[in-house]
Amino acid sequence: MKVHTYEKGFLAVGGVLLVACLFALLYASVAHGIRLPGRVATIDPARVYQTPPFDKPGLRQVGPREYVAVMVGQAWAFNPAEIRVPRGSTVTFRATSIDVLHGMNVEGTRVNLMLIPGQIGESTQRFDEPGEFLIICHEYCGIGHHTMAGKVIVE
Amino acid sequence: MSATIVFDPRGFELPADQRRILRWTIYIGFIALVAGVFHGLANALSYARIDFLGWFPGLKTYYQGLTAHGVANVLIFTFAFANGFLPLLVARALSRHLVRSLVYATFVTLLLGNLLVIYAVVSNQASVLYTSYAPLKAHWTYYFGLVLVVISTWLALANMLITLQGWRKQHPGARIPLLAYICVLSWIMWGLASLPIAVSFLVFLLPWSLGLREKVDPLYTRTLFWFTGHAIVYAWLMPAYVSWYALVPKQAGGKLISDSYARITFILFLLLSIPTGFHHQYTDPGISVTMKAMHAVLTFGVFFPSLATAFSVMAALEIGGRARGGKGLLGWIRTLPWGDPSLAAQLLAMLTFVLGGVTGLINASFTMNKVIHNTAWVPGHFHMTVGSAVALTFVGIAYWLIPYLSGRGLYSRKMALASSWTYTIGLLIFARGMISGGLEGMPRRTFLAQATYYSEAWRLPGILTAVGGTIMFLGIMLFFVVIALTLVAGKRGEQPADIPVSQTLTAPSLVGWEPRLDKIKLWVAFAVILILIAYGPFFLTYTPNAVSQGYTFW
Numbered sequence A: 001m002k003v004h005t006y007e008k009g010f011l012a013v014g015g016v017l018l019v020a021c022l023f024a025l026l027y028a029s030v031a032h033g034i035r036l037p038g039r040v041a042t043i044d045p046a047r048v049y050q051t052p053p054f055d056k057p058g059l060r061q062v063g064p065r066e067y068v069a070v071m072v073g074q075a076w077a078f079n080p081a082e083i084r085v086p087r088g089s090t091v092t093f094r095a096t097s098i099d100v101l102h103g104m105n106v107e108g109t110r111v112n113l114m115l116i117p118g119q120i121g122e123s124t125q126r127f128d129e130p131g132e133f134l135i136i137c138h139e140y141c142g143i144g145h146h147t148m149a150g151k152v153i154v155e
Numbered sequence B: 001m002s003a004t005i006v007f008d009p010r011g012f013e014l015p016a017d018q019r020r021i022l023r024w025t026i027y028i029g030f031i032a033l034v035a036g037v038f039h040g041l042a043n044a045l046s047y048a049r050i051d052f053l054g055w056f057p058g059l060k061t062y063y064q065g066l067t068a069h070g071v072a073n074v075l076i077f078t079f080a081f082a083n084g085f086l087p088l089l090v091a092r093a094l095s096r097h098l099v100r101s102l103v104y105a106t107f108v109t110l111l112l113g114n115l116l117v118i119y120a121v122v123s124n125q126a127s128v129l130y131t132s133y134a135p136l137k138a139h140w141t142y143y144f145g146l147v148l149v150v151i152s153t154w155l156a157l158a159n160m161l162i163t164l165q166g167w168r169k170q171h172p173g174a175r176i177p178l179l180a181y182i183c184v185l186s187w188i189m190w191g192l193a194s195l196p197i198a199v200s201f202l203v204f205l206l207p208w209s210l211g212l213r214e215k216v217d218p219l220y221t222r223t224l225f226w227f228t229g230h231a232i233v234y235a236w237l238m239p240a241y242v243s244w245y246a247l248v249p250k251q252a253g254g255k256l257i258s259d260s261y262a263r264i265t266f267i268l269f270l271l272l273s274i275p276t277g278f279h280h281q282y283t284d285p286g287i288s289v290t291m292k293a294m295h296a297v298l299t300f301g302v303f304f305p306s307l308a309t310a311f312s313v314m315a316a317l318e319i320g321g322r323a324r325g326g327k328g329l330l331g332w333i334r335t336l337p338w339g340d341p342s343l344a345a346q347l348l349a350m351l352t353f354v355l356g357g358v359t360g361l362i363n364a365s366f367t368m369n370k371v372i373h374n375t376a377w378v379p380g381h382f383h384m385t386v387g388s389a390v391a392l393t394f395v396g397i398a399y400w401l402i403p404y405l406s407g408r409g410l411y412s413r414k415m416a417l418a419s420s421w422t423y424t425i426g427l428l429i430f431a432r433g434m435i436s437g438g439l440e441g442m443p444r445r446t447f448l449a450q451a452t453y454y455s456e457a458w459r460l461p462g463i464l465t466a467v468g469g470t471i472m473f474l475g476i477m478l479f480f481v482v483i484a485l486t487l488v489a490g491k492r493g494e495q496p497a498d499i500p501v502s503q504t505l506t507a508p509s510l511v512g513w514e515p516r517l518d519k520i521k522l523w524v525a526f527a528v529i530l531i532l533i534a535y536g537p538f539f540l541t542y543t544p545n546a547v548s549q550g551y552t553f554w
Helices: A002-031 A045-050 B016-047 B062-094 B100-122 B140-170 B178-209 B218-246 B259-272 B289-323 B341-364 B366-372 B377-382 B386-406 B413-439 B456-489 B514-518 B520-541
Strands: A058-063 A066-074 A077-079 A082-085 A089-097 A102-106 A112-115 A119-127 A131-136 A149-154
Touching (some): A002 B289, A066 A102, A077 A149, A082 A089, A089 A102, A089 A112, A112 B366, B016 B062, B016 B100, B016 B386, B016 B456, B062 B100, B062 B140, B062 B178, B100 B140, B178 B218, B178 B259, B178 B520, B218 B289, B218 B341, B218 B386, B259 B289, B341 B366, B341 B377, B341 B386, B341 B413, B386 B413, B386 B456, B413 B456
Parallel strands (some): A066 A089
Antiparallel strands (some): A058 A066, A066 A077, A089 A119, A102 A112
16 A cells, blocks of 8 residues: 555654664764763762762862862752863863752753762863853752852853 | 454443543543642743742742642643543443443542642642652652552553453454554553552652661662653653544544554554663763663664654544545645644644654753753753643543543533643743753753842743743633533533544454564563663662662752
């Protein structure tokens, strides 16, 4: 029947399109270096502030224009609430939570990370443009959730 | 040539008491929808920074309202509707009574579960949002109530399976009528998919909330949630697909093109709906990138049966439109019976679902997911799937189903049509706001009206969200008015005499490969194997890290 010829054609085109999308995805993740967070390490949320590197939250330089930002999420603030880096810096955010789930989304960047008690998450971003970028907690974490924010200042 | 999709096309009516209980099961769903949309309106207004809290005296916090909106509209509404609708269709398809005790048990379990959840949410002891992420710890009645809701879906599944088993014993060698087949397969998929969340609630969260378990692992329970959590959206969608495949062609004057293709599509949903959950956890630490990539590929895979559905449904509609005089390439669209409120609602649901599907593929693409994860984009997306494809289809079904079950004719076709169009226009404005705001980082699940931060880029998206949400609210309110008036003032005797059961162009074959499609146990076995491949490596290599006591930060 003719209908089935059309259907086979439609599904073939659809299938090819989906495979093409998957290849585009593969290409984008390789060519643009887009990485998802994987397994890093576990941590006891009750002892975050006694466990290095989280005993000293904040920015530390690890190379020329290379930084690690050690961040702690807690109800309802980021610690530290603000980090300053010169433009052209590459910053690896290393973050965890001491209480409930939090999120960390840096406005206008690819830094989008869940902070899960017991887990350490990592995400790397290069900051080329000067300016102020909001860090927003984007996972519901209780009554003060909408007050939990921070800032990346690129100078 | 055409063939039937039910055992006896001449008609069948369930005993009055079974019909009555199924009707009340469905009412629970629509009552939950009413309760939930008030909070939906409130949430939408918050995106335009309108602080509505003072207007809702019963509401203690934004997040209590958001919990109520999610629980009522995506958990109670959808499952209550399916618990009534699917068994009714199976009975009709097989011309067979359901198991009376199970019809009652489904209803009572659902009702009891609801009462417990309502108590927990209304008393503000469960403002954890419908995802129930630990270590936010709700009152035990919340978890237990939701467990009962899930058990009610299992009872509905058992009812359909026993009814089908009885029919097959009496008709050895016969093909399962298509309508019964797609209903049963849909709910078997849900039955499988519901097991991880049942484990999460029964083994971890419920004992934890009762003080019997000291600590839980937030990543572990979250992973169990999303193990169920992607398939759950297909569980919401499947009753709508059943209507689009088996009932809508009849309402549009067309025919379903192929019995076997429809069965294959539902088999693909059974196989592919569940092993895709990690695409909700792309940005989670603690899960390997390889697993996330595998789930990305499978998520693209589950798009395929939806493409097949798009073809089948459109072909059936085209047959209907052409039979009614439609000419040319697209002329058949105009000649569809748009004046039938039941069909119009479902056609609008399909149109918005195209946008829902496309945005869904973007969610599954992990490169773009990093931009939109947990932003307003995501609710923008799922209001075009569950908030329209599902909700508007259930509304459309209600326009024949409630008259059919209550014995009263639909009160006003014009009001019913106006409701669906209003809702759809509102939805498109709302989703445009949410989607564009999300691309600018506007967060979801956040009380923006009182937030200590704001971005100028969110102003227009926020206003569109609020305007669209208000129009959606008015549209759905009109639906409730129509249904309420139907129940009190609809003319007796004007109701449809039978369920609108379609026909197919090609009959199910008794020879060759096609009868193998009816070997349901075989397909379930394949589904289990695929689930083990997709989730096995995670659970084998992950050591549960029970570190979290509970918090009640609300």
